[in-house]
Amino acid sequence: MTGLDDLSPDRELLVLRAIAALESADGTLRDSEFPALVDPDLREVVRRCLDEAGRVLVRTDNGYTSAYADDIAAVLADEGIGVLNEYERAVLVLVLLHSVAIPRAKGRIIGSGWAQGEPVPREQISRSQVPETIIRDCLQRLEKRRLIRYVGRGKDVAPGSQLARLTPAASERLWEDLLLLAEPNGVMAGVIRRRRKTRAPIAKDYGA
16 A cells, blocks of 8 residues: 555645656756655655555655666566666776766765766776777767766766666665776675675666
8 A cells, every 4th residue: 555545635746746756857856846755754655656666766865766676677687678788887887987986985076876976088988998989889878878978068978867766775786896896806805795695686787
């Protein structure tokens, strides 16, 4: 039971407006703009309604958004739905490494999300072992999926709005993947591998 039928027509409308905005917004919603996200009781109804559709309410540094539940995302990934190919993942990781992970490690940005990062010069992404033609094609596809965005007349690349839809578990998985990439033989890499053997897998796709 979602509790939607127990609400007055006005309060039900507030919940439905919030759900529609969460599912369609390009980015996060400021809770102050949606009474159903401010009121704890109405927010719980929003959460239950999303849950019935296999979705979850995600709290971000800037507000709220929605995403597939981790178990649903895992099923979709197993069926090949919404999964990035190996080159797309490699290019996305390059963007996140230079835009989010390194600046955060140096204390230049705060927060735990992936959607906010420093713009990275396009040329910096090209300085890798991935061929330039593949990088160009992958960036175009990632932009269409709103996993990256161009800034500064297209000369710089930054994380896209869809990365705000990562659940806490998916976000943690992404951090772990970057740690494994940066120090595959380090102490933390061993800890991560052992921990992953004892917990259920989640979706490999970085989108939501």
